[in-house]
Amino acid sequence: MPEIKVTPLGAGQDVGRSCILVSIGGKNIMLDCGMHMGYNDDRRFPDFSYITQNGRLTEFLDCVIISHFHLDHCGALPFMSEMVGYDGPIYMTHPTKAICPILLEDFRKITVDKKGETNFFTSQMIKDCMKKVVPLNLHQTVQVDDELEIKAYYAGHVLGAAMVQIKVGSESVVYTGDYNMTPDRHLGAAWIDKCRPDILISESTYATTIRDSKRCRERDFLKKVHESIERGGKVLIPVFALGRAQELCILLETFWERMNLKAPIYFSTGLTEKANHYYKLFITWTNQKIRKTFVQRNMFEFKHIKAFDRSYADNPGPMVVFATPGMLHAGQSLQIFKKWAGNEKNMVIMPGYCVQGTIGHKILNGQRKLEMEGRSTLDVKLQVEYMSFSAHADAKGIMQLIRMAEPRNMLLVHGEAVKMEFLKGKIEQEFSIDCHMPANGETATVTTNPSVPVDISLNLLKREMALGGPLPDPKRPRTMHGTLIMKENSLKLVSSEQALKELGLNEHQLRFTCRVQLQDPHSDPDTLNRIYTHLKSVLKGYTIQHLPDGTVMVESIVIKVSSSAEDTSTKVLLLSWSYQDEDLGSFLSTLLKKGLPSGLC
Amino acid sequence: MAEMEETLDFNDILDDWFIESLKTYKDLHVYQLEHPTQVIEWTSGRTVCVAGYSSSKNEILELHLPLKLLADENKGLCAERDFKVVHGGFAEGPVCCLRHVPGTRCVVTNDGLSSDLQVWTVGGDDSDVIRRTGSVKGTRSVSAGGSRIAAPLSSQVLHGARSSDIQLTELTSGQSLYTLETDSAEPLSSLQFVSDAVFLAGGCNGDVYIADTRTSAAPQLCPGPASRGESVLWWTDASAGRVVRLSSSGRAVISDLRDLGEAVSAAQLDVQSRRCNLDDVRVSWAPALDDCIAVSGFSAAVQVYKTSVWSAERQDVRPLFEHRGHSVSSRSGDHVFATAHVWHPERPRTLLSAASDGSVHVWDWVDQSEL
Numbered sequence: 001m002p003e004i005k006v007t008p009l010g011a012g013q014d015v016g017r018s019c020i021l022v023s024i025g026g027k028n029i030m031l032d033c034g035m036h037m038g039y040n041d042d043r044r045f046p047d048f049s050y051i052t053q054n055g056r057l058t059e060f061l062d063c064v065i066i067s068h069f070h071l072d073h074c075g076a077l078p079f080m081s082e083m084v085g086y087d088g089p090i091y092m093t094h095p096t097k098a099i100c101p102i103l104l105e106d107f108r109k110i111t112v113d114k115k116g117e118t119n120f121f122t123s124q125m126i127k128d129c130m131k132k133v134v135p136l137n138l139h140q141t142v143q144v145d146d147e148l149e150i151k152a153y154y155a156g157h158v159l160g161a162a163m164v165q166i167k168v169g170s171e172s173v174v175y176t177g178d179y180n181m182t183p184d185r186h187l188g189a190a191w192i193d194k195c196r197p198d199i200l201i202s203e204s205t206y207a208t209t210i211r212d213s214k215r216c217r218e219r220d221f222l223k224k225v226h227e228s229i230e231r232g233g234k235v236l237i238p239v240f241a242l243g244r245a246q247e248l249c250i251l252l253e254t255f256w257e258r259m260n261l262k263a264p265i266y267f268s269t270g271l272t273e274k275a276n277h278y279y280k281l282f283i284t285w286t287n288q289k290i291r292k293t294f295v296q297r298n299m300f301e302f303k304h305i306k307a308f309d310r311s312y313a314d315n316p317g318p319m320v321v322f323a324t325p326g327m328l329h330a331g332q333s334l335q336i337f338k339k340w341a342g343n344e345k346n347m348v349i350m351p352g353y354c355v356q357g358t359i360g361h362k363i364l365n366g367q368r369k370l371e372m373e374g375r376s377t378l379d380v381k382l383q384v385e386y387m388s389f390s391a392h393a394d395a396k397g398i399m400q401l402i403r404m405a406e407p408r409n410m411l412l413v414h415g416e417a418v419k420m421e422f423l424k425g426k427i428e429q430e431f432s433i434d435c436h437m438p439a440n441g442e443t444a445t446v447t448t449n450p451s452v453p454v455d456i457s458l459n460l461l462k463r464e465m466a467l468g469g470p471l472p473d474p475k476r477p478r479t480m481h482g483t484l485i486m487k488e489n490s491l492k493l494v495s496s497e498q499a500l501k502e503l504g505l506n507e508h509q510l511r512f513t514c515r516v517q518l519q520d521p522h523s524d525p526d527t528l529n530r531i532y533t534h535l536k537s538v539l540k541g542y543t544i545q546h547l548p549d550g551t552v553m554v555e556s557i558v559i560k561v562s563s564s565a566e567d568t569s570t571k572v573l574l575l576s577w578s579y580q581d582e583d584l585g586s587f588l589s590t591l592l593k594k595g596l597p598s599g600l601c
Numbered sequence: 602m603a604e605m606e607e608t609l610d611f612n613d614i615l616d617d618w619f620i621e622s623l624k625t626y627k628d629l630h631v632y633q634l635e636h637p638t639q640v641i642e643w644t645s646g647r648t649v650c651v652a653g654y655s656s657s658k659n660e661i662l663e664l665h666l667p668l669k670l671l672a673d674e675n676k677g678l679c680a681e682r683d684f685k686v687v688h689g690g691f692a693e694g695p696v697c698c699l700r701h702v703p704g705t706r707c708v709v710t711n712d713g714l715s716s717d718l719q720v721w722t723v724g725g726d727d728s729d730v731i732r733r734t735g736s737v738k739g740t741r742s743v744s745a746g747g748s749r750i751a752a753p754l755s756s757q758v759l760h761g762a763r764s765s766d767i768q769l770t771e772l773t774s775g776q777s778l779y780t781l782e783t784d785s786a787e788p789l790s791s792l793q794f795v796s797d798a799v800f801l802a803g804g805c806n807g808d809v810y811i812a813d814t815r816t817s818a819a820p821q822l823c824p825g826p827a828s829r830g831e832s833v834l835w836w837t838d839a840s841a842g843r844v845v846r847l848s849s850s851g852r853a854v855i856s857d858l859r860d861l862g863e864a865v866s867a868a869q870l871d872v873q874s875r876r877c878n879l880d881d882v883r884v885s886w887a888p889a890l891d892d893c894i895a896v897s898g899f900s901a902a903v904q905v906y907k908t909s910v911w912s913a914e915r916q917d918v919r920p921l922f923e924h925r926g927h928s929v930s931s932r933s934g935d936h937v938f939a940t941a942h943v944w945h946p947e948r949p950r951t952l953l954s955a956a957s958d959g960s961v962h963v964w965d966w967v968d969q970s971e972l
Contacts, residue, residue: 212667212682213631215619223623258620364678388680395686396635422689422729426660429691
């Protein structure tokens with residue numbers, strides 16, 4: 001039976017990095033190539049030894065697909081393509097292609113420069129890797145080769161995030177990556193058509209989470225900002241240009257307007273230029289509201305939010321500042337942080353994950369004394385708040401997606417199957433589909449039932465219909481006889497005669513004859529009669545006829561009786577059969593050689 | 602166009618409420634379950650069970666509260682705001698009553714149609730399944746409406762649908778240890794232990810029975826407050842020696858457990874009285890806050906009242922706090938009802954509430970009168 005194999009790379013229970021191998025229709029695809037942010041050594045890279053023990057991956061993979069720019073999905077890409085070695089195509093959406101290299105370079109700088117690591121990819125490797133990227137548009141089918149095609153669907157979550165459909169012939173797999181089912185202030189919700197893939201691959205954590213509403217997260221953000229401002233403190237929000245900055249600005253602007261607040265809000269200019277540039281480029285990836293706003297004006301034109309100048313950081317009184325980079329590892333946000341860290345009235349709000357080695361990571365782990373350059377220490381007295389705004393689907397959302405796509409099988413990664421019996425049962429019951437949960441490093445094999453379309457010749461169809469019986473339907477298939485001709489890409493079913501004609505061959509018939517000697521004192525016709533009776537009792541279920549021309553026919557096998565010239569009680573049975581009835585013919589000759597039973601009358 | 606305007610209005614009202622909530626709540630979490638629940642039951646200090654009540658198959662889920670809510674120090678460093686589904690199981694019918702047996706991993710449910718109980722075991726760390734492990738037969742074989750369930754600190758369960766069929770059953774053996782002897786057969790709206798062996802059964806006519814499972818003596822019967830001929834339903838809750846009785850017309854009466862005949866105070870609550878079913882309304886004393894009760898089921902709101910300001914004569918009172926989250930965040934507006942609420946056992950002002958649209962809220966309100 002044809003099958004699709006799915007293997008999440010990684011070891012044991014570790015989650016936090018996505019890299020999934022799919023084997024479908026003879027093709028091998030790698031889905032995402034993420035870095036595990038919790039490890040400092042080689043365990044952070046996916047274990048490619050599953051693909052090959054040593055050497056390059058090019059000949060083993062038909063393509064690599066990256067779902068979005070988060071490091072746990074693309075962080076190991078340059079390592080894979082340039083250090084392990086892969087020269088085939090890497091597919092990702094346009095925004096992902098534009099943003100990935102920026103994040104990878106930032107990540108590289110932090111890891112190498114700040115932490116002094118050596119076994120890591122270089123800036124040149126990032127560039128070389130990106131040269132292999134083939135960008136995807138939404139809902140556009142891309143032929144990777146003659147047999148493999150892929151299509152990207154909108155996933156929400158972050159700018160440019162996609163769910164991907166991989167198709168070979170009539171077998172297909174959909175990989176969701178990270179997605180969300182409710183729209184937010186700047187992105188829409190994930191959407192897919194009823195594409196009925198053989199397997200839908202998603203994260204098990206979605207299915208076991210019930211997410212707090214977006215509004216409550218925003219409320220917490222506003223509450224914290226407001227409380228700091230009210231006590232005269234300053235709030236620093238380090239952001240990545242394409243992260244939540246835009247969304248949080250809209251939120252604060254609306255809030256300031258409503259509450260008639262006077263404290264100044266600033267964003268660093270580098271932030272706005274970059275953000276504007278990318279949003280303009282990828283406007284179709286944002287939601288309706290943003291698109292409308294953009295048409296009217298520049299996205300960062302706010303009434304209450306102004307461009308920042310570094311001298312403002314020393315101004316007295318409350319203020320809010322959005323500054324890059326997002327993990328406080330360098331630049332303006334770090335400069336401001338150093339100035340404000342010593343005052344407990346101030347606050348820093350981290351809206352996203354921070355990589356190990358950054359100040360952001362340290363303060364989120366509770367560190368209150370930081371070692372800075374030149375051996376000086378910084379006392380962290382300001383309030384540190386960690387907030388997660390990332391849009392993810394949850395238990396309800398995953399059920400909605402399954403309803404949308406109607407997969408034949410469900411596959412959840414990064415969970416422990418032993419501990420997920422209820423979840424598996426729930427999906428199996430609700431949708432009557434199997435739910436697979438391979439462990440990291442384990443392969444899930446899903447048998448598929450692809451339908452192969454074949455044209456049937458009219459003659460053959462007419463002949464079959466003439467045989468009578470019920471009309472064929474999907475629940476009652478009928479067996480039929482024909483010849484399958486595979487020519488170029490078409491499959492055709494014709495009668496044997498027509499096939500022979502097309503091939504220019506003559507039909508030959510093979511007939512076997514066999515003589516069996518039998519002792520029987522009766523007359524020839526009587527002997528024949530006795531043979532007829534004997535066979536009728538032995539071969540129940542076969543068509544046995546005693547014909548008026550003096551023969552017995554078993555199906556198409558002919559039996560004649562004649563007497564030997566010397567002795568009338570020595571009978572010679574002549575059996576004749578065609579090649580098609582070879583088995584029955586042999587059986588009959590063996591049976592009759594044994595003679596006729598004495599009890600026959 | 603009209604539909605878009607309606608959406609804008611809905612969002613505006615929702616935004617207004619959220620802005621207002623900055624001052625009126627310390628913490629606020631809003632969740633949407635796939636199916637609504639009418640039970641919320643603590644199974645530990647950090648986990649609750651919820652379950653569906655549709656007429657066919659339903660899920661029972663054990664949810665772990667968000668870490669951010671539970672974090673005391675370093676709350677700011679925790680970004681985790683979501684519920685985690687830690688265990689789940691399937692019930693063949695609706696779940697109208699669900700009780701955790703303290704000190705065990707067992708829960709007991711009733712489907713509101715008969716007086717039989719289903720017994721479940723919630724898995725440990727190695728499994729995510731809530732498995733049906735037994736059942737307890739109610740005394741009536743003909744369905745007489747649902748049973749109330751109360752569980753003391755051991756593996757025994759007190760249950761009954763009417764005052765005539767209250768019994769104490771040993772869960773493991775199914776053995777009946779005690780049966781209440783009484784003539785009346787009043788449908789019950791509440792059943793709870795007020796000490797290790799003494800329990801209180803509240804009838805829907807407002808009558809309250811107090812009995813001791815260690816004796817076979819007749820129960821003490823305290824008739825309900827005079828109702829002036831209106832046919833109303835009554836709900837009861839007892840805690841720390843006080844008993845509150847609430848009627849479907851919004852009338853509340855507070856009495857001392859030792860002297861139920863006398864009303865210490867009374868009030869007319871600020872609720873829209875409506876045609877209620879026995880399962881609709883909940884009233885409960887705050888476990889960690891003096892003289893406060895929470896009331897839900899008359900509408901989408903959950904109200905908190907301070908009973909110490911009530912007088913002996915019944916007067917109109919306003920709630921100390923009203924949680925309007927379920928009506929504001931539901932697009933069906935008027936057709937949503939709060940189905941259940943529970944207080945957090947230790948945090949004074951934290952409650953969980955559920956509504957008929959599947960929403961579940963966790964909220965920690967600010968007492969404006971203390972500001």
